[in-house]
Amino acid sequence: MRTLITNIGELTTNAGSGDLADAAVLIDHGRIEWVGPADDVPADPEGCEEVDARGRAVIPGFVDSHSHIVFGGDRSAEFEARMAGQKYAAGGIRSTVAATRAASDDELRAGTRRLLDEMLAQGTTTVEIKSGYGLDVETEKRLVRLAAEVTEEVTFLGAHVVPAEYADRGDEYVDLVIGEMLDACAPHAKWIDVFCETGAFTLPQSRRILEAGLARGLRPRVHASQLGPGDGVRLAVELGAASVDHGTYLTDADVAALAASDTVLTLLPGVEFSTRQPYPDARALIDGGVTVALACDTNPGSSFTSSMSFCIALAVRDMGMTTAEAVWAATAGGAQALRRDDIGVIAVGKRADLVLLDAPSRVHLAYRPGVPLIKHVWKDGVQVR
Numbered sequence: 198m199r200t201l202i203t204n205i206g207e208l209t210t211n212a213g214s215g216d217l218a219d220a221a222v223l224i225d226h227g228r229i230e231w232v233g234p235a236d237d238v239p240a241d242p243e244g245c246e247e248v249d250a251r252g253r254a255v256i257p258g259f260v261d262s263h264s265h266i267v268f269g270g271d272r273s274a275e276f277e278a279r280m281a282g283q284k285y286a287a288g289g290i291r292s293t294v295a296a297t298r299a300a301s302d303d304e305l306r307a308g309t310r311r312l313l314d315e316m317l318a319q320g321t322t323t324v325e326i327k328s329g330y331g332l333d334v335e336t337e338k339r340l341v342r343l344a345a346e347v348t349e350e351v352t353f354l355g356a357h358v359v360p361a362e363y364a365d366r367g368d369e370y371v372d373l374v375i376g377e378m379l380d381a382c383a384p385h386a387k388w389i390d391v392f393c394e395t396g397a398f399t400l401p402q403s404r405r406i407l408e409a410g411l412a413r414g415l416r417p418r419v420h421a422s423q424l425g426p427g428d429g430v431r432l433a434v435e436l437g438a439a440s441v442d443h444g445t446y447l448t449d450a451d452v453a454a455l456a457a458s459d460t461v462l463t464l465l466p467g468v469e470f471s472t473r474q475p476y477p478d479a480r481a482l483i484d485g486g487v488t489v490a491l492a493c494d495t496n497p498g499s500s501f502t503s504s505m506s507f508c509i510a511l512a513v514r515d516m517g518m519t520t521a522e523a524v525w526a527a528t529a530g531g532a533q534a535l536r537r538d539d540i541g542v543i544a545v546g547k548r549a550d551l552v553l554l555d556a557p558s559r560v561h562l563a564y565r566p567g568v569p570l571i572k573h574v575w576k577d578g579v580q581v582r
């Protein structure tokens with residue numbers, strides 16, 4: 198099954214070829230077979246379905262490297278209270294834990310599927326999914342298993358917060374996480390994550406958790422510096438984490454450590470939007486040598502958007518990124534945060550995950566916030582929208 202997309206007005210490749218005008222892309226069996234000027238399309242793409250982009254822009258499919266989409270319940274009342282002045286706190290996670298434990302597999306599956314469909318319709322072709330709303334062995338195992346049904350990027354986040362039944366016994370809960378819970382979850386996961394933050398897990402607890410995961414073949418990623426400055430960034434860098442996420446309150450030492458590492462900083466502007474916290478200064482971070490990715494952090498508490506376009510608009514409007522940087526961060530940056538080299542770029546041999554925008558350039562993603570600009574989406578070479 199081959200598809201030729203031609204008359205592309207602006208092609209963002211994230212590859213050596215750079216941005217191309219008047220371009221075409223040939224897709225064959227899920228992979229990119231050829232990329233170049235529309236006038237140079239290899240003769241006779243026999244049996245090829247042709248799509249005329251009519252001068253519109255094409256970008257790689259979004260790679261959303263941070264989500265928590267397997268959960269039960271609803272926290273819209275918490276959002277309303279926040280907009281009326283209440284502060285965001287990590288403790289809200291526990292209300293989703295109660296609703297998630299009470300939900301059946303089929304209910305959780307249906308909720309996850311709905312959000313995934315929503316993401317795909319908005320151009321997201323790869324999604325990382327974390328557990329973390331179970332916080333007991335049985336439920337965490339259900340969550341990683343359900344996530345593994347729909348993505349290969351599954352993260353075990355048993356260390357999201359200390360559940361109510363372990364109040365004041367955080368170290369005992371960590372014993373459970375790195376013991377029986379890790380045994381149950383490791384077979385279904387690729388990554389291990391911890392919320393290293395005041396009110397969640399301390400530096401020594403976070404280190405124990407990530408090291409236990411590493412010993413089981415899981416690779417680390419870390420939630421850090423979301424609610425205030427902390428130690429999570431330096432721990433992530435020390436352990437060679439693929440990504441450290443949030444970074445709302447970074448110190449100069451954090452920035453220097455990130456710049457000298459190959460740990461990606463994944464910024465989540467939907468969280469700042471929804472919690473009214475300050476946006477991180479992505480301009481200064483990029484200028485300081487940090488590799489920045491963008492993700493939605495889709496979850497019922499701190500960021501219930503699934504729109505990478507919206508996050509790009511926030512990053513450009515409020516974090517000082519150019520649209521080119523923001524689109525790179527939402528595609529190739531996300532791929533790097535997942536240590537993937539087969540996605541996030543439009544180049545020969547890579548996965549054919551592409552988005553045709555209903556706009557002449559990617560700048561429109563930020564210039565026209567809230568407007569549905571995703572015209573067509575291809576995932577693994579199949580047009581899914």
Ligand code: NIG
Pocket residue numbers: 265287289290293392420423468494496497498499500
């Ligand atoms: O990424 N930081 C911790 N976890 C989520 C929030 C989860 C919640 O509030 O339910 C986050 O923001």
Ligand code: FE
Pocket residue numbers: 263264265420494496
């Ligand atoms: Fe998160």
